[in-house]
Amino acid sequence: MTAPLVQATDLGFSYRGAAPALADVSFSVEAGRNLGIVGESGAGKTTLLRLLLGLTRPTMGTLSTNGVPFDAGDRAALRSHRTFAQAVFQDPYSSLDPRQNVGRIVSEPLRSLRLESRASGVHERVAAALTSVGLPADAATRFPHEFSGGQRQRIAIARAIVARPRLLIADEPVSALDLSTRVRIVDLLSSLSADGLTVVVVSHDLGTVAALCEETLVLEKGRVVEQGPTASLLAAPAHPYTQKLLAAVPRLPKR
Amino acid sequence: MSATAASATAATDPSGLVVTDLTIRGASGVALVDGLSFAIAPGRRLGIIGESGSGKSLTALAVLGLLPEALVGTGSVRLSGHEVIGTAERALVPLRGSEVAIVFQEPLTSLDPLMRVGRQLAEPVRRTAARSGQKLSRAEVLDRVREALVEVSLPDPDRIASAYPHEISGGQRQRVAIALALASRPKLLIADEPTTALDVSVQAEILALLDRVVADRGMALLFISHDLAVVSRVADDVVVLREGRVVDRGSLAVLIDAPGSDYTAELVAGARVLDDALDAPGRPS
Numbered sequence: 254m255t256a257p258l259v260q261a262t263d264l265g266f267s268y269r270g271a272a273p274a275l276a277d278v279s280f281s282v283e284a285g286r287n288l289g290i291v292g293e294s295g296a297g298k299t300t301l302l303r304l305l306l307g308l309t310r311p312t313m314g315t316l317s318t319n320g321v322p323f324d325a326g327d328r329a330a331l332r333s334h335r336t337f338a339q340a341v342f343q344d345p346y347s348s349l350d351p352r353q354n355v356g357r358i359v360s361e362p363l364r365s366l367r368l369e370s371r372a373s374g375v376h377e378r379v380a381a382a383l384t385s386v387g388l389p390a391d392a393a394t395r396f397p398h399e400f401s402g403g404q405r406q407r408i409a410i411a412r413a414i415v416a417r418p419r420l421l422i423a424d425e426p427v428s429a430l431d432l433s434t435r436v437r438i439v440d441l442l443s444s445l446s447a448d449g450l451t452v453v454v455v456s457h458d459l460g461t462v463a464a465l466c467e468e469t470l471v472l473e474k475g476r477v478v479e480q481g482p483t484a485s486l487l488a489a490p491a492h493p494y495t496q497k498l499l500a501a502v503p504r505l506p507k508r
Numbered sequence: 509m510s511a512t513a514a515s516a517t518a519a520t521d522p523s524g525l526v527v528t529d530l531t532i533r534g535a536s537g538v539a540l541v542d543g544l545s546f547a548i549a550p551g552r553r554l555g556i557i558g559e560s561g562s563g564k565s566l567t568a569l570a571v572l573g574l575l576p577e578a579l580v581g582t583g584s585v586r587l588s589g590h591e592v593i594g595t596a597e598r599a600l601v602p603l604r605g606s607e608v609a610i611v612f613q614e615p616l617t618s619l620d621p622l623m624r625v626g627r628q629l630a631e632p633v634r635r636t637a638a639r640s641g642q643k644l645s646r647a648e649v650l651d652r653v654r655e656a657l658v659e660v661s662l663p664d665p666d667r668i669a670s671a672y673p674h675e676i677s678g679g680q681r682q683r684v685a686i687a688l689a690l691a692s693r694p695k696l697l698i699a700d701e702p703t704t705a706l707d708v709s710v711q712a713e714i715l716a717l718l719d720r721v722v723a724d725r726g727m728a729l730l731f732i733s734h735d736l737a738v739v740s741r742v743a744d745d746v747v748v749l750r751e752g753r754v755v756d757r758g759s760l761a762v763l764i765d766a767p768g769s770d771y772t773a774e775l776v777a778g779a780r781v782l783d784d785a786l787d788a789p790g791r792p793s
Contacts, residue, residue: 293707294678402560431559432734436778457708460782463789483789501712503737505776505783506761 256320257281258420258451259305265313266300274300275475276313282420282468287452289462289483291498292472298455301472302424305453307334319419335366339413343425345405349397355408356393359383362416382415383408385448386441403434407441414445421445424455439464459502463487471495522589524549524728525571525608525696529583530593532566532575532752540579541566541752550695553722553729555743555760557736557775563752564732568700571730572610573600588695605632605692606639613701615681618688619673625684626669629653632691656687661717679710683717690721696728703738715741736764736779748772 259282266275275297282288292298303309304316307325316323318337324330342348349358359379363369369378380390386407397405413421427435443465446452456462462469463483470480479492490496525548532541541563548554558564570581573592585592587607592600612618620628633652637644657665660683673681682702689697699718703711719742722729733739739746740760748756755769767773
């Protein structure tokens with residue numbers, strides 16, 4: 254049996270002098286099974302995301318990737334973690350440098366991780382990444398302000414996948430987008446995950462998680478209150494907090 | 509219903525809000541809102557559905573007479589018969605509060621960070637009493653501030669009243685912003701994306717709160733949102749705006765079943781994908 258992409262065991266984190274922001278969090282991410290991390294403000298979603306990205310080291314518990322313990326304090330390990338996991342953030346307006354053209358933005362991981370030294374190689378991989386997110390290859394020569402919010406999010410996704418990571422960690426990837434654009438980005442993430450990428454989505458929106466993730470983990474006040482396959486979790490939420498979250502989602506009038 | 513039908517209502521019913529052929533242009537002359545007409549009778553509710561750039565927030569500002577200097581509004585906005593478009597600022601001040609009040613997406617927009625919540629609420633409470641010739645004592649003002657906080661279901665109103673905006677949660681701040689809007693007893697409440705910045709469980713509470721206070725007070729409500737499901741919680745009738753123009757109007761339940769335009773159909777289909785996923789999780793094909 255192959256090791257899971259990510260294995261978190263009793264993961265915890267306390268900011269200095271404060272009560273734990275995250276405690277006793279255990280889960281695994283299997284290749285090909287997208288995970289949705291659901292919770293409201295203060296649930297610990299962002300802290301967990303920082304741990305997964307290696308931006309912060311856990312103060313308790315362990316994190317393994319591909320069966321190997323991951324230490325975000327080790328520079329070499331962190332470097333290889335960057336080729337393993339990449340991130341997409343909520344706001345496509347603040348996550349792209351306005352002074353760089355799209356080609357330069359998208360190629361950044363290739364350059365900083367020194368994955369491709371030939372200019373023609375960089376060019377090809379950027380063009381391929383832009384194509385796979387549904388943008389024209391000539392987008393590379395243009396600047397972020399020339400694109401709409403949904404297109405900017407596609408650029409951010411292209412940057413995240415250009416180095417061919419195994420894991421894409423998306424923090425509220427569609428919350429800042431208009432509804433019609435939202436579904437297209439969900440579709441895009443879904444088609445990328447059909448193509449060998451595994452996606453971890455951090456979101457407060459259960460609809461997005463339901464559409465995209467096979468597995469769901471519900472966080473409340475830094476602790477996991479419920480986790481399991483999304484279908485059974487939504488069909489029969491066991492924890493009162495999950496029930497409350499689900500009941501709070503505004504629904505369309507029934508057909 | 510067509511724009512003509514709405515203007516016809518406008519001519520016969522001077523009460524409530526009547527917007528006729530509202531056009532808002534930017535400095536370049538581009539129409540950001542183009543020929544918008546709708547009416548809300550006293551005590552009735554209307555939702556405006558639109559995405560970014562649809563002109564929905566500009567419409568709200570135009571109703572309040574608060575359009576930015578660089579923009580020019582033409583057409584007519586009447587609040588209980590009072591024309592707003594082209595009216596001098598000084599004549600608009602008495603309309604704001606008593607005729608119309610607004611709740612924004614971000615409650616901090618309407619709250620002064622340097623003033624305790626209770627003092628901020630005391631101001632419209634005093635002004636509203638003065639309007640009907642009452643001079644309130646300090647104790648009476650405090651009582652009414654407390655009542656206002658209780659009305660929006662804030663627990664421990666005394667603690668909230670003595671807190672600064674940053675000392676309370678986002679949901680509590682939005683409740684305070686609603687209390688602030690209600691304090692001058694407006695006939696029309698405008699809510700512009702009032703729950704977009706909130707957690708989903710807080711959103712549900714705020715929607716229930718708006719639904720209740722608007723009903724209790726018999727106020728009219730103009731509810732602006734990009735989210736069809738959210739609008740459906742508080743309003744039956746909607747106008748769908750796209751790039752400043754009305755593309756659809758009528759009952760939301762009817763539009764969801766039988767959209768009158770391709771754009772509405774696209775919005776409904778998008779909302780339906782994520783809504784259906786909740787019942788049958790799985791990746792969209």
